[in-house]
Amino acid sequence: DAKTTQPPSMDCAEGRAANLPCNHSTISGNEYVYWYRQIHSQGPQYIIHGLKNNETNEMASLIITEDRKSSTLILPHATLRDTAVYYCIVRVASTNAGKSTFGDGTTLTVKP
Amino acid sequence: NAGVTQTPKFRILKIGQSMTLQCTQDMNHNYMYWYRQDPGMGLKLIYYSVGAGITDKGEVPNGYNVSRSTTEDFPLRLELAAPSQTSVYFCAIGGYSNQPQHFGDGTRLSIL
Numbered sequence: 001d002a003k004t005t006q007p008p009s010m011d012c013a014e015g016r017a018a019n020l021p022c023n024h025s026t027i028s029g030n031e032y033v034y035w036y037r038q039i040h041s042q043g044p045q046y047i048i049h050g051l052k053n054n055e056t057n058e059m060a061s062l063i064i065t066e067d068r069k070s071s072t073l074i075l076p077h078a079t080l081r082d083t084a085v086y087y088c089i090v091r092v093a094s095t096n097a098g099k100s101t102f103g104d105g106t107t108l109t110v111k112p
Numbered sequence: 113n114a115g116v117t118q119t120p121k122f123r124i125l126k127i128g129q130s131m132t133l134q135c136t137q138d139m140n141h142n143y144m145y146w147y148r149q150d151p152g153m154g155l156k157l158i159y160y161s162v163g164a165g166i167t168d169k170g171e172v173p174n175g176y177n178v179s180r181s182t183t184e185d186f187p188l189r190l191e192l193a194a195p196s197q198t199s200v201y202f203c204a205i206g207g208y209s210n211q212p213q214h215f216g217d218g219t220r221l222s223i224l
Binding site: 032034036041042043044045046049051087093094097098099100101102103104105 | 116143145147149152153154155156157160162168170171200202204206207208209210211212213214215216217218220
């Protein structure tokens with residue numbers, strides 16, 4: 001699976017959009033981009049995933065660049081409860097196993 | 113948490129003791145995983161299973177054993193506990209094809 005690079009930390013004002021970047025310059029054509037978050041020391045929570053098109057759900061939007069070498073997770077109206085560590089993961093959609101490699105993620109702090 | 117139940121939630125062991133961490137799911141997923149997370153770090157894969165009777169090693173399998181006799185259960189065993197195994201252990205399900213994984217709430221294990 002391709003390696004990802006994320007900034008170690010970011011701040012965001014409450015009510016503003018939080019834009020979390022992820023670089024995956026070695027991504028291959030059959031690898032998906034996944035985002036998870038981990039609040040305090042709870043289990044990681046799935047947010048969103050995509051292959052090449054932009055995706056949106058009730059939690060967030062995922063913007064993937066045309067060359068697929070980077071992506072951005074957007075939380076449109078950040079709240080204090082969005083303070084968490086956010087992980088960007090790239091993996092092949094495989095019928096063998098869905099193993100995921102977690103890096104150190106980005107610690108997002110939402111401030112009042 | 114997404115149909116994944118981990119027990120116990122907390123445990124303190126003495127060096128050399130053994131124990132089994134339990135993971136049970138009610139989602140009928142074939143794929144199950146065990147990860148560990150050390151303080152301030154990302155998750156590392158210990159073992160995974162793609163179905164009853166089938167298990168395989170992940171990134172950090174030494175010191176652990178697993179079995180998968182049913183679809184629902186995927187226990188993780190520590191035979192001779194060592195201080196280096198102090199960590200938070202997460203069980204996950206899912207990940208077939210491009211589907212995301214879903215995590216339990218974790219077991220916090222301290223070995224003294």
